[in-house]
Amino acid sequence: MNEIAQPLISIKDLKVHFPVAGRGLFSRSKQVLRAVDGVDLSIHSGETLGLVGESGCGKTTLGRAILRLTEPTSGQILFRDQDLAQLSNSQMRAQRRKLQIIFQDPYASLNPRMTVSQIIGEPLETFRLASGDERKRRVRELMDMVGLSTRFLKRYPHEFSGGQRQRIGIARALAVDPEFIVADEPISALDVSIQAQIMNLLARLRNQKRLTYLFISHDLRAVRHVSDRIAVMYLGKIVELAEARSIYANPLMPYTKALISAVPVADPKVETARRRIVLTGDVPSSINPPSGCRFRTRCPYAIDACRDVEPQLVQIKPNHFAACIRISAAEPDIERVRPGDAPGLRLASIAHSA
Amino acid sequence: MSDDNGNLLSVRDLRVYFETEDGSVRAVDGISFDVKRGETLGIVGESGSGKSVANLSLMRLIPEPPGKIASGSISFDGRDVLRLSPSEIRALRGKRIAMIFQDPMTSLNPFMRVSKQLMEVTQLHLGHTKRQARAHAIAMLEHVGIPDAAERVDSYPHEFSGGMRQRVIIAMALSCQPELLIADEPTTALDVTIQAQILELIKQLKSETGASVILITHDLGVIAGMTDHVIVMYAGRVFEQAPTRELFERPGNPYTRGLLRSVPDPTEDEGTLYQIPGQPPDLAHLPPGCPFASRCERAEEVCQKEFPPFVQLTPSHQSLCHFANEVYAETGATR
Numbered sequence: 001m002n003e004i005a006q007p008l009i010s011i012k013d014l015k016v017h018f019p020v021a022g023r024g025l026f027s028r029s030k031q032v033l034r035a036v037d038g039v040d041l042s043i044h045s046g047e048t049l050g051l052v053g054e055s056g057c058g059k060t061t062l063g064r065a066i067l068r069l070t071e072p073t074s075g076q077i078l079f080r081d082q083d084l085a086q087l088s089n090s091q092m093r094a095q096r097r098k099l100q101i102i103f104q105d106p107y108a109s110l111n112p113r114m115t116v117s118q119i120i121g122e123p124l125e126t127f128r129l130a131s132g133d134e135r136k137r138r139v140r141e142l143m144d145m146v147g148l149s150t151r152f153l154k155r156y157p158h159e160f161s162g163g164q165r166q167r168i169g170i171a172r173a174l175a176v177d178p179e180f181i182v183a184d185e186p187i188s189a190l191d192v193s194i195q196a197q198i199m200n201l202l203a204r205l206r207n208q209k210r211l212t213y214l215f216i217s218h219d220l221r222a223v224r225h226v227s228d229r230i231a232v233m234y235l236g237k238i239v240e241l242a243e244a245r246s247i248y249a250n251p252l253m254p255y256t257k258a259l260i261s262a263v264p265v266a267d268p269k270v271e272t273a274r275r276r277i278v279l280t281g282d283v284p285s286s287i288n289p290p291s292g293c294r295f296r297t298r299c300p301y302a303i304d305a306c307r308d309v310e311p312q313l314v315q316i317k318p319n320h321f322a323a324c325i326r327i328s329a330a331e332p333d334i335e336r337v338r339p340g341d342a343p344g345l346r347l348a349s350i351a352h353s354a
Numbered sequence: 355m356s357d358d359n360g361n362l363l364s365v366r367d368l369r370v371y372f373e374t375e376d377g378s379v380r381a382v383d384g385i386s387f388d389v390k391r392g393e394t395l396g397i398v399g400e401s402g403s404g405k406s407v408a409n410l411s412l413m414r415l416i417p418e419p420p421g422k423i424a425s426g427s428i429s430f431d432g433r434d435v436l437r438l439s440p441s442e443i444r445a446l447r448g449k450r451i452a453m454i455f456q457d458p459m460t461s462l463n464p465f466m467r468v469s470k471q472l473m474e475v476t477q478l479h480l481g482h483t484k485r486q487a488r489a490h491a492i493a494m495l496e497h498v499g500i501p502d503a504a505e506r507v508d509s510y511p512h513e514f515s516g517g518m519r520q521r522v523i524i525a526m527a528l529s530c531q532p533e534l535l536i537a538d539e540p541t542t543a544l545d546v547t548i549q550a551q552i553l554e555l556i557k558q559l560k561s562e563t564g565a566s567v568i569l570i571t572h573d574l575g576v577i578a579g580m581t582d583h584v585i586v587m588y589a590g591r592v593f594e595q596a597p598t599r600e601l602f603e604r605p606g607n608p609y610t611r612g613l614l615r616s617v618p619d620p621t622e623d624e625g626t627l628y629q630i631p632g633q634p635p636d637l638a639h640l641p642p643g644c645p646f647a648s649r650c651e652r653a654e655e656v657c658q659k660e661f662p663p664f665v666q667l668t669p670s671h672q673s674l675c676h677f678a679n680e681v682y683a684e685t686g687a688t689r
Contacts, residue, residue, distance in 0.1 A: 054545035054546070054547060054548075055516075055545055161633050161634070162401075163633065164633070191400035191401055191572065191634070192400060192572055192574070192613055192616060192617065193400060193612065193613060193616055193629070193630040193634075193649075194400075194633075195616070196616035196617075196627045196628065196629040196630070197629045197630075197631075199618075199627055200626055200627055200629055203626065218545060218546065220546065220620065221575075221617065221618045221620050222618060224618065224620040225618035225620075225624065225627060245623060248620050248621070249621070258547055259546060259547060260620075261550075262546040262547045262549065262550035263546055263575065263620070264549075264553075264573060264575025264576050264578065264579050265575050265578065265579075265620070266574035266575045266577075266578050266602065266614065266617045267578055267602060268578040268579070268598050268599045268602050269599070270578075271575070271578045271579035272579070276550055276554070278547075278550050278551055278554055279547045279550075279551070280551075282515045282517055282518065282548070283545070
């Protein structure tokens, strides 16, 4: 983190539930998919918060819900002191200028019938920020900023490579001078050499324009590189939150440990020597998540109590939070916890009765 | 049986061209490599490097037209695959050479029960009766770690998760004990924890059967953990080939070196990441010199004009670069 500041975004007990049809064509049973299920999270001004997790964990839904591109079911989304969840649609539209998003698929998120100049210039008109010559000047400036030659002004998206299209998407997001950007898997569709270019571009723009990012990705190496802090999500919940360096060097929650150990390292010596935690089974469904700790069905350290008690995200080490009843500040290393010990049990039951 | 050098597969000067509106595209333009028995060869490259086209041609799966294998030879166990009749190549495919693709859904028939799809393979290639084939199908699913295989064998592909589907594909690919398994981005569509499971499974099955594997991926981490030997492709050419450890420790090509440096190292706080500038070239309009020259930090005038030589750095390490020896010396010195 660059400096300790007031959070720019502060999310409180956010839930996004989707009704889904029951099994069978004529079934009337209504089920609920709990994509985001009670998330508390603060994002500080000027920081990059990385959000990682596997497919279906709710990370994209969380990112979209913050911008109200997906309507939250309950909870607060404070942008400075204003609760975005309470705004009417027209009030929200006005706020969108400050809150932008970059999508994963630069192929799908650009209108194929618009030229680059129209795509980047459109938000300037929508928000009545610039028109005529001023608009032209701004578009050129934005293209320059993201490393696109202004020779391409009149070209269409299909004439560009994936990396260049992502640059167009970034320029469009920056056109309105936002304060906060949700970058949803911005590099996942790109080649390795282009990924590095886009990560560097995002970092440079952050410093130049004092931007705040929520960087969503399943790629832990990328998240580790760009983020100040990282939040790990599993089945709709944040299960660990800490500074990028410490979460990578010293993950506490068993799921994070497995996730980090699964990341291949581009060094044959490290790869052949390392002991990998291979999880068994698949991620359960968010329609019927396991009771208690949602990770317990795949967790090598799960005990009976994990089924009964939902773990809270608590501070285990300074600025390092994890949701696991088996670890504590006194013994943060799950490998060394005595069999059957669950110091978090007391804490969770207090939270429960409160 | 293998040839004198212990090679199961030998590809020599393979060229695969595609006729497009934009002119002739040389997707693969003169590549040569060998796969020894029991060895895992990694092929790494970015989109358009020709890595997938090269491997589709090994199985003669290139659609003709627009594609065409313009020249070269592909010797599998001493026989030239390019000269086999359609029925001979069908006998090879799925039996002695099997393939796994990135998206398991594209290689499974969504309207057919998994049992039937698995049974077809062994009925065709091994002459199994229905009963034998069914027993074999269940045994294979168990072997690749599908729980309750006997019940799940009659499910349809959509009833499996992505990771489980990839296991079904692997079960199908391995059901005739192939001598060569070609895996084209087998884990790219999967989550990291599932990727770890599948890679572990491929390793385990390989060590049990002694099969050779060609693993195509863009992920240098996967290459580092899985392969014995690597070839790096760019613009339809082999830019570098070396034993895996040597390639990572001492690359002899500026492109490989750039790729390795542009992968973030999670154990360190880095400022700006190294980046290779520019875009991959348009294969329909390649420049006369080195196809990487415009993006290369090491390029000099000669690189723009003359195509680079394939320089032998050690008996098992080659690099396509005018300055291969210099780069090799530099990476050796900075180790």
